[in-house]
Amino acid sequence: MTGFHFPEIKNAPSRFRNALGKYRITITRACTNCGLCVEICPYGVYQVGSKRPKASCEHLCLGPSCSKNDFYCAERCPEKAIHIRLNPSFEVLGDRRWPAELLAGTWHMAETGAIPHQGLNYKTGDSGGGFDKIRFILPKENGNDKPVTDGDISTAIELNRSGDSRPKVTIPVPLYLGGMSFGSVSIVTMLSRARAAVALGTFCCTGEGGYPEELMDYDDNVITQVATGLFGVREDTIKRVRIVEFKYAQGAKPGLGGHLLGDKVTPRVAQMREAVAGSALFSPFPFHSVYSVEDHKKHVDWIKEINRKALVSVKVSTPTDVDMVAVGSYYAGAHIVQLDGSYGGTGAAPDIAKKNIAMPIEYALPKVHKFLLAEGIRDKITIIASGGIRSAYDMAKIIAMGADGVCLGTADLVALECIRCHHCESGRGCARGIATTDDELTDLMELEWGTQRIINMYSAWRAQLVNILKRLGMRSVAELVGRFDVLAHMDYIRQEEIEGELD
Amino acid sequence: MPPKYHIETSQAPNRFQKITRSGIIAWEEGCLKCARCVKKDCVYQVYEKRNLDDRQMLDSLDSVCMDCFRCVQNCPNRLIHKGLNPSYKVLGDHYWTPEIISGLWFQAESGRIPVSGAGYGGPFSGPGFDAMWTDMSEIVRPTRDGIHGREYISTTVDIGRKVMSLEFGPDGEIISPAPPLVEIPLPVIFDILPWSPPGDRIPLSLLYGARALGTFAIIRQSAINNAVREFLPNAIIYVDGNPGGLNTQLLRSARIIEIPDGEGAIALQERLRSMNPDLVVMIRMKLSPKTPEQALTLVAQGAEVLHLVADEYGLEEGKDPLFIKERLKEVHLYLVNKGIRDQITLLGGGGIAMAEHMAKLIICGADAISIDIPLLAAMECRVCRRCKEGISCPVELDDVDPVWGSLRIVNLMAAWHSQLLEILGAMGIREARRLRGEMGRAMFFEDLEREIFATMGKRG
Structure with missing residues (x-):
């Protein structure tokens, strides 16, 4: 990664008159x-x-x-x-996965680019399991023989590990921004994310909804998605980008298709998706052309043929046999397999699916990592974790559990002052102007501000990751991959087994 | 293909003001009387819809506010706040939570399944039914699209004893006896309510609803009177008194009868069957650690249907009670190992509060389930249990109109039906019958925790 400089942090206070605090x-x-x-x-x-x-x-x-x-x-x-x-209103904010403190802590990072000083818990939520029960075991700071300085630590990851003739694609942070279609979010939200991705040297995915021309300036940092509805998928969009993503399933609604309500299908959305304005759009489940790994390979080959330089990513959900799905994706020729855990976000999904179908990412990732290790192919494919990564600590933990990097969505929206009211689809869409195509609501947010908020937040995340690596005496985030020994689960670890402090 | 089972729904508005999670609190003191008050800009028009004067102080618990916080964040003197509704927090109890109860109200009012944006906001897992996840199909197994109606997923199940083989006579005629079997289009029957305000109106709502849905409601022998007689084809009479007191004509026309477990249960079953050979007899058993053994004995003696009942929290009898899903798994697997599981029907009930519980209990081995409290909640019950003490019902359930009550119950069941289709569709299963006992297509908290987390923090 030569010649890359991390973007500048600039203060970006709340766009509302009164910021929400504790x-x-x-x-x-x-x-x-x-x-x-x-x-x-x-x-x-x-x-x-x-x-x-x-x-x-x-x-x-x-x-x-x-x-x-x-x-x-x-x-x-x-x-x-x-x-x-x-603040009496603080009690009403948030939920078990994103409690008010985590929301406020994330807003603080997005505003200032710094770690919150107010004593807010910005590391974990209150879900009572998974990430929220896992801690790093950090050695006492003087325990390191040779102290590492921040500048020595690399947070970069390589996305093409296959050894094929396609280009190497290195990103300076172990994260990219996940698919959110135009239609489900506003054009300002979409562009803020894309521009933040450019500034951070990483990628942002279009989601399933076409490739708005406003994004074309950022082609090199865009991942375009091919999902089951094939909305807006064209040969020229496949050819524009460096990474193409197949969405087989989505963690928030595993096994179910997508549904964009008629109200959200504005003329602009309809044109991009090549559909009729005002009529609801269903994205079926699954790809009706894929019922085997061989079919899957045909799909991947098709993209590879159209764009001979692109890397192919496969986004899958987390069924019981998620390890087999991952291995199948490798044999089909994917460079990246993205595991989307069951607690991920969406514009609208049945609550029964979000809560019950498929497993949380904290289970799926170690399963897949260990299985691919045993198959001897772990170093040939990049594993990206998504669906429930809320903080720098979640990111670091899932990497220690076997991921190479993470893909984010909800965290970006929180940076843009989403309050997780869960009403993305009601009425004219998001009242806070994030997930909407209503013109008046879209105008609630400015592009510069949105871009900076996301940059600020991930800059703060990176600083936290660097700090964790430093405490662990590691020089690269790649060293952290699969290090279960530096993690503890509060329900199972015994006090005498902890050498260091829990964080 | 059988005709598609479709449940007709219709909006059935609440009779009482809904208890919602939060409210808006606004002060008048310090109000700057802005030319355009932020309340006027509400995206959801809360202030207009409620006909409130935005210059007035208000302390309002409302059901229109969607918690967007824009007025809270934009009022120049910070006079508007949100607060949790204390009456919401005290709804129900630790098991029948405010979220569950208000979710049931929503489904009963609208017939729609709860849908929301953003990710799941609840706990990582929890006790009982929250300690398991269901499977989905991906790439190598097709899913089924039942919910948008493009594929047919059947939720029909059979109640009765099943024959494992057929014997044919010399002329090809079937000579093995074929026991009666009752088909229900939805794997749910309505159980006796653990408590409710008195009177005929609640049982009538249940029976009315059962008839509309094509299923059954269990009703005590002692509760049969002229008012309910019309609905007897959709009633399962529970013989809790003297079986001799049962009206012969009633017995002859009944399709299912339930009897208590205990000495002489099989003898009673045979006696009832001798009077009506087309009758299916269910044996009601309180779930306990002894259930697997008792079930085996009963099946060997000729039992057809076992209705295993836990308490209203899903717990069995005895000290350190097991949750219904755990005990049912054990009963199911025990009978599978003995090679007789397929001969009988197992019904499970007690603590079923959400559609997902239905799917999960079936995965754990039930053929169908029975529900009780959700039927009351469908009619706006707040699970305050004051009726148990003889105190009057805050939502006047004793005065409910059975037509409205049944509409609400039908709506709730329509929503549950759709949610069952979501689960089945995601798993790629086309029949509720085939969901039964599919534990390999589910993920259990205990197994995953042991496999994934137990080795963390260990070197080497």
Whole structure:
């Protein structure tokens, strides 16, 4: 990776007037507007006001835990006019997988590019299993014989490990951005993601919905998707890109097809998908041309023939025999197999499918990694994990469980201030202007802002990954792959087995 | 191909104000009286739909707000907040959770399956039914598209004893006796309710619903009266009193009768069968650690259908009770090992709260399931159980209109039917009959945890 420079972090505050934070600050009438709070708060929570200061950035407040500091405003205020309490709305936010703290922590990273200072848990959720029960065992910092500095650590991964004559494709971060079609998200969301991918030197997938011409400036960083509906798939779109992805299944609705409601099929969407505006579009399940590994190979060969330079990725879900599916994908000639776990996102899917069908990625990935190792082909194919990766820690953990890298979707949307209300499909679409094709709602977001938020968040993720690697004494993320020994599951590890600290 | 089973649904609005998860709290004090209040910009028009004056203080628990937080985030003086609804949090209990109950209400009102955007937001796994996942088909096994109606997936199951082979006479005529078999188009029957407000209206709603769906509702012998008589073709009479007291004509026209387990159960079965050879007799057994052995004995003696019942939390009898799915797996596998599983029908019930529980219990070995509390929840029951204490029902269930009640039940079952199709379709299975006992097409928490996580943190 020569000549690549990571993008600059620029502050990108909430596009709404009041950012959502854990604490709520009220200033009573006793305030004399002396300005002390504005002066002493190192986090810039307060702004000068005409009658009294405004707590315009209360989401940056440390809350009552600040009381140990000499800059604790509530204590220092001469009139004791400042009251800091939990924000009542915070309780309503989020869910078990993305609790309010993880949302707020992610927003903080997207705003500042830095790790949250407010004591928010930005590493795990509250799901009670999987990632949320797994920790790194990090050696005591002085335990390393030779300290590694940040600059020595590579987070790059190679996507073409097959040894064939196709180009090598290296990305400087072990992540790319997953498929979200035009139609399911707005053009601003789509372009923000694509432009962030360019800045980070990685890729962004189109999803199944065609290749909008606005994306054509970013061809080298686009993955185009061939899914079961074949919407918007044309020879020229296949030829434009460096990676083509077959979507066999999607973790959020494994075994089920896609369904774009008629309301979302605007003339623009319809034109791109070569369909009729206003009529619902079904993406069938499965590919009716693929019922065997041999059929699968024909599919892969077809793409390879049309674009002789492209790498082929195969996106599959996680059934009981996910290991066989992965091995089949390798023999069919895929360069990348993307395993999409059952807790992944979607525009709309039956709750019964999201919760119950197919297995979480934390199970599927180790299964496949170990199986491919035993088959002797693990180093010939790139494994990408997706469907439930929410944080830098999830990413690092799944790599230690056998993935080469990860593919993200929901995290990007959270960076764009998705609050996971789960109503992507209701009415005119996403009320926050992310997953919508409504013009007025789309205008709620600006392209520069969206791009920067995603860059900021992944820059913060990369810094965390580098820190984990450094603590583990590793110089490259490739060394972390399949290192189950550096992980602990809180339910099964015994205290005496832990050498170091859990993180 | 048999005619396609289709459940007609129709919107059946709530009678009472719905209890929703959260509400909007807004203060008037400090209001700047902006020229255009942020409330006016609500994407979902909450404030307009509810005819509220946006200049007024409001403390509203509503069902229109979709939690987009835009008003919360845009009010210049931060006067609008969201709050959790305390009455939502106390709905039901640890098993019959607010999410489950409100989900049942939604399905009963609309007949639609719950669909949402973004990923799954719940816990990684949980006890009981939450400790398993179902399989899907990919690349090498075709799925089936039942839900959009392009392929036919049958949810029909049979209740009764099955013959394992046929014997033919010298002229090719079948000489082996063929025991009666009752087909139901949906693997669900309605069980006796563990508690409910008194009166005929609730049982009538159940019977009415059972008739519309082509299935059965179990009704106690003691509850038979003139009001329910019309629905007897869709009733399974539970003989909880003196069998001699059963009306002979009733017995002759019945298709299924349920009797309690215990001494003389098989003798009673035979006596009832001698009066009506077309009758299918179910034996109701309380699930316990002894069930596998008892089931084996009963099958050897000629039992046809065993109805294994857990309590309303899915737990069996005794100390350290096992959950229904675990015990049912054991019963099923035990009978498989003895080579007699296919001869009989196993029904399981108790703790079935969601459509996925139906599919999962069938995977664990039940041919069909029985449900109870969801039928009440379909009619807006809040699972407060006050009726058990004789306190009046907050949603006046004793006064429910059976036509409305049955519509709600039919809607709920239509949604469950569609969800069963989703599970079957994803697995590539075209018949509910073939889902039974397919444990190899499911993934169990305990197995996966042992396989994947137990070795973490170990060197070498």
